[in-house]
Amino acid sequence: MIQTLKPFMAALLAKQMREDGRGVFDYRPIEIEVNPIPRANGSARVKIGATEVLVGVKMDVAKPFPDTPDEGVLMVNAELSPLANPEFESGPPGPAAVELARVVDRGIRESHAIDVEKLCIVPKEKVWMIFVDIYPMNDDGNLLDAAALAAMIALKKAVIPKYDEKEGQVLHKELTKEKLPMKALPMLTTFGKINGSIFVDPTRREEKALDSRLSIATLEDGTVSAMQKGGFGTFTQKEIAELLELSAEKGKELRKFLK
């Protein structure tokens, strides 16, 4: 089945065309919903075309890691529930889920998007743990960009719950007005490559025909904070140089949704 899909996609792309009528460097329409989940400290639902991802932020207080005694902790996790794609299976996270979570995590962590030093309550003892959980609701390709965008919106809108220092307890039902300290807004852009043609925001059908994929996280000033190549194909040095330029441009487009 994949054997018939790939020549078709490749032929279209060779003419700078796509199945859904988009240009090669156009995203599908993007829709966002802010804080759809009242119980979460922050949440976002992002749709890119038919792809839909729900991301929630929860916070708790715990002991910091010994090598970063005065920094809060970021934990990103992805659950590829079978409700979102007939090919997903329940059970422990597989390589796709782990990669999704870790690429989103690196984009945020390495750009120092969260000012983790401000999340310290008592050095070596108590810091805020920020849990970012990614749940795809419908996978029509490019979960990476949808999840990364949703994670940034959820973090930006998240409020810190009240912490009772005497009791050493988080009062999960009482929220403060305090927002998470954010320093940067990394945006992830994923490119696909089929038979030498490169395009942005692959659909699920395009993903099935992909040779390779390159995801690049960029900041407002064009700095790159994470990259990840995937798939059984390759990229040339020239292609990487071009995609670095393009990802900064696409990042700007995506960042508008954070307002």
Place this chain on the structure above:
Amino acid sequence: MTKVGAPEKLIVNGKRLDGRKFDELRELKVKAGIIPNADGSAEVTLGETKVVAAVYGPREVLPRHLSEPDRAYLNVIYTMISFSTSERVRPGPSRRSVEISKVIKDALAPAIFLEKYPKTKIDVYLEVTNANAGTRTAAINAASVALADAGIEMRDLVASVAAGKADGELLLDLFEPEDNFGEADMPFAMMPRTKEITLLQMDGELSKDEIMRLVEMNTKACEQIYEAQKAALKEKFATEKEAVQETIENSEGDKQ
């Protein structure tokens, strides 16, 4: 910088803490054919980082549902032995090792003619025996030598190395303090014959220009690694050839 144990400086008097130049690779050793039971194997040592690779296959696909009608199923498992790091690693898969196994698989697959071995499985087992940064790239170097040693048809070997940034300088082949306390790390792999890039990861903060300079730096180092990989394979097969010749000569001696 709030990280505990960070050295004050990573670059002292224009030199790195281990005395290397900015674009200098650690001492590299490649040895092919070290595990007699395996169809192919290799050990790569890069400074203090040591990785052993074993390839089994093409062989029957188990469990059977993983079998692919038009190509081999490539299975890559990267693990760290429990005493390979300063703090003991809990044996078994971790999120980190699952992701690294996947990116290594994506880095090796472009070089293998998987379509020549339909309905079979090729297993690549990678054990980090001593970790001092650059374990995934050392693992790729070992894996591609082991695949070639197993006689699996390939487009090219895959050579791999990481470069990054520490104390504001672009550096080749980071070792542990530079990796832990530096600004960025960029693991990279390519097929040196065509210069096609098969692995590209980056975490940290870099400008586009810095990334392209690191790509250049990595490319050069991969060419050097490629030579060591080829030499290791030649040495192994030369030894094997000698052994065969000796057997032939001995048997001829018996006849006379």
